[in-house]
Amino acid sequence: MAYPPEQIEELKGYCTKLSALPEGGVTFLYMEGLRLPAGCNPSACDALLCPVAKDGYPSRLYLSVQVASRYPRNWNGSTRIGERNWFAFSWMVNLSEPTLTQLLIAHLNGFAKEK
Amino acid sequence: MKTEIRLNGALYAKIIQDLTRPHPFAAERVGFVFCRRGSLRDQGSLFLLTRYHSIPDNQYIDDPAVGARIGSEAMTWAMQAVYHGRPAREGIFHIHLHGHRGETGMSGTDAREIPKLIPGFQSVGREAAHGIIILSADHGSGWVWLRGSAEPVHADCVSVIGTPVGVFERGRKK
Amino acid sequence: MNMDRYSRQSFLGPNAEELLSRCTIGVPGLGGGGSHIVQQLAHIGFQRYVLYDDDVVEESNLNRLIGATPADVLAATLKLHLAKMMIYRLQPKAIVRGFACKWQENPEPLRECQIVVGCVDSYKGREELEIACRRYLMHYIDIGMDVHGKERPVIGGQIIQSSPGGLCMRCMGFLTDEKLATEAARYGNAGPRPQVVWPNGVLASTAVGLAVDLVTNWTRSGRSHAYLAYDGNAGTVKESLTLRNLKITACPHFPDADIGDPVLVAL
Numbered sequence: 001m002a003y004p005p006e007q008i009e010e011l012k013g014y015c016t017k018l019s020a021l022p023e024g025g026v027t028f029l030y031m032e033g034l035r036l037p038a039g040c041n042p043s044a045c046d047a048l049l050c051p052v053a054k055d056g057y058p059s060r061l062y063l064s065v066q067v068a069s070r071y072p073r074n075w076n077g078s079t080r081i082g083e084r085n086w087f088a089f090s091w092m093v094n095l096s097e098p099t100l101t102q103l104l105i106a107h108l109n110g111f112a113k114e115k
Numbered sequence: 116m117k118t119e120i121r122l123n124g125a126l127y128a129k130i131i132q133d134l135t136r137p138h139p140f141a142a143e144r145v146g147f148v149f150c151r152r153g154s155l156r157d158q159g160s161l162f163l164l165t166r167y168h169s170i171p172d173n174q175y176i177d178d179p180a181v182g183a184r185i186g187s188e189a190m191t192w193a194m195q196a197v198y199h200g201r202p203a204r205e206g207i208f209h210i211h212l213h214g215h216r217g218e219t220g221m222s223g224t225d226a227r228e229i230p231k232l233i234p235g236f237q238s239v240g241r242e243a244a245h246g247i248i249i250l251s252a253d254h255g256s257g258w259v260w261l262r263g264s265a266e267p268v269h270a271d272c273v274s275v276i277g278t279p280v281g282v283f284e285r286g287r288k289k
Numbered sequence: 290m291n292m293d294r295y296s297r298q299s300f301l302g303p304n305a306e307e308l309l310s311r312c313t314i315g316v317p318g319l320g321g322g323g324s325h326i327v328q329q330l331a332h333i334g335f336q337r338y339v340l341y342d343d344d345v346v347e348e349s350n351l352n353r354l355i356g357a358t359p360a361d362v363l364a365a366t367l368k369l370h371l372a373k374m375m376i377y378r379l380q381p382k383a384i385v386r387g388f389a390c391k392w393q394e395n396p397e398p399l400r401e402c403q404i405v406v407g408c409v410d411s412y413k414g415r416e417e418l419e420i421a422c423r424r425y426l427m428h429y430i431d432i433g434m435d436v437h438g439k440e441r442p443v444i445g446g447q448i449i450q451s452s453p454g455g456l457c458m459r460c461m462g463f464l465t466d467e468k469l470a471t472e473a474a475r476y477g478n479a480g481p482r483p484q485v486v487w488p489n490g491v492l493a494s495t496a497v498g499l500a501v502d503l504v505t506n507w508t509r510s511g512r513s514h515a516y517l518a519y520d521g522n523a524g525t526v527k528e529s530l531t532l533r534n535l536k537i538t539a540c541p542h543f544p545d546a547d548i549g550d551p552v553l554v555a556l
Binding site for chain 2: 308311312313397398400401403404424425426427428452453454455502503504505506510511512513545546548549550552554
């Protein structure tokens, strides 16, 4: 599973290091030190961006910690990927052919919305 | 610090079937098997065998002084495979079979000749572990050269995850 | 080895006790299913165990948790402790590594197993165990039961063997994206699930039978996978119908690239 190089380069701007993590036929994008929106605690953490459908979501952003934010989130996505434990909150992103960055931002917007 | 070499039953059967085939002139066959590493507690390691490469008949050298000798074409293939396996930190093991039952060790020829291959593998696949596996009719032994190491670790166990499960432990009396 | 003790299971083969004693078996989950399994494994002669459970005995467990008593409820005994005592009473020389946590919190010990018997209660949990077993080349045996319907309850369950190189739970039609999605959507709203002792016993016994066959090959079947469906109302355990319609002969879900510690590829 390959992603367009220009989208990869753009995504790198949101984290300290970007890697690919293949597992089970899916290539996750492993983002070390992803910067989180204002009001989040911590302000950065590791993350996995899954741009394909998984566990009933068209795409998903998994985080290395359950992030505290202005609005409480429903953290229903505890999972284990790449021999590490991850967390995700319930947030459906439906975009038509987004770039990786558009996808990431749409998921991060989940922290900013009350519902 | 536990060291275990592990493979699935289908791969084990494939290896045994290949190594027991008669060769036109060599007394025994050898092969290469590829491996990925798994970490255990207390800095122990699992060496997980993934795929096997059977050396074609015409890549052996007719040398009656030894059981089997492989030529440069076989070694070139192996080195290229190690090179291509670098992103995945995939290591390579030389593997062959001794015909007796029970725990096996390196013969004098094995100990003299096979370890000579390891530095070459290490120079190409620096991040991986490489080594030697010797199977017997009902047991298996392994020696692993960890990354950058000049001396091998004698594996505590070789296990076959098939039916039946085979757990070949070093030094265990029957 | 005291041969009298195992004389009634000599049909397993002349070296069965030696083979069983060398195998390391993992049991994540020591509740209704896991407690049965641990008891039987100890009876039959397994000596090496890796166990996980972070829970304590509660009142509602007493209808099915093997070895648990009202005193354990009062004492808030760890289920792990019960399991360890069960094993040591039967096998005083057993080597039991037990962890009062979820296996995901301390996964390295599990990798030392040749066989893992999963007694977890979610599809997600099963998926995660299977992925770990495929990564580190371990046989995985899964059991589970459920009770559906209020007007006429129906008990169902499964015993599945998923082995490295063989068909996986997705291949066999047990794990699907739909089931995982439905379960994820219900998260937090599932409530306590019905659980009773006798289906757990059937499932656990069948799973132990699979484990013993993996070690001794006494049936000479050499099976590479299994999916047995339990009908608790009819009282039957039969090969699942999904296996009869399988078109897959090789598993596409766990490539060699997924074996071993994950390797990140810098982009």
